[in-house]
Amino acid sequence: MELFEALHTRRSIRAFTDQPISEADLETILRAAMDAPSAVNAQPWHFVVITDRAMLDPIPDIHPHAAMCRTAQAAIVSVAEIALEKAPGNWMVDCSAAVENLLLAARGLGIGSVWCGLYPRQERMAPMAALLGLPEGFLPHALVPLGYPAQEFKRVERFKPERIHRNGW
Known part of the structure; x- marks a missing residue:
């Protein structure tokens, strides 16, 4: 798929078919x-890649906006290892950039x-960390359910040109 088509047609997909996602596609993502x-x-x-239905199905109990996990074929949770951070305060920005790449790669593959944000909501982060068995010093950042779409991209x-400013406000 052409880059700009992927950028402009990436959408939040909340309805999935039961077609499995290959390990090769998960690795590409x-x-x-x-x-x-x-x-x-x-x-x-x-x-953390989740493909086990026994782990996917209870996720909506952790995240109130993640009901689509019950039909997703996989989910990926981005997790920050705080000890690796070299520029304090930037781990969430770094993980966000990684999640955006993940979303675009999925779109490029037709997935x-x-x-679904986890950080900074402790009421979501703590139970997700428990579900995944995260060790101390690792923080769940975002949840990304994945599947072949049962809705259209x-x-x-x-685009809002009125929100563009040049050389100052």
């Missing part, structure tokens, strides 16, 4: 995530995704 920029090239991220015009 994770490789794209790890190619993201990070402050001082710290790359403080880890990714639907939706970004379509472009929605979001």
Whole structure:
């Protein structure tokens, strides 16, 4: 898929078919995530891939906006290893860049995704950390359910020229 088509047609997909996602496609998505920029090239991220239905199904009890996990074929949780951070305060920006790459890679493969934020909501982070068995010093950042879409990818015009300022406000 052409880059700008992927950029302009990436949408939050919340309805999935039961078609499985191949390990090769999951690896392609994770490789794209790890190619993201990070402050001082710290790359403080880890990714937990969830494909076990027994783990996917209870996620909506942790995240109130993640009901689509019950039909997703996989989910990826971005996790920050705080000890790897070289520019204090930037781990969440670094992980966000990785998640955006992940979303675009999924779109490029025709796989639907939706970004479900965990950070900074402790009521979501703590139970997700428990579900995943995260060790001390590792923080869950975002949850991305994945699956082949049971809805359409379509472009929605979001360009707002009135929000562009040049050489100052």
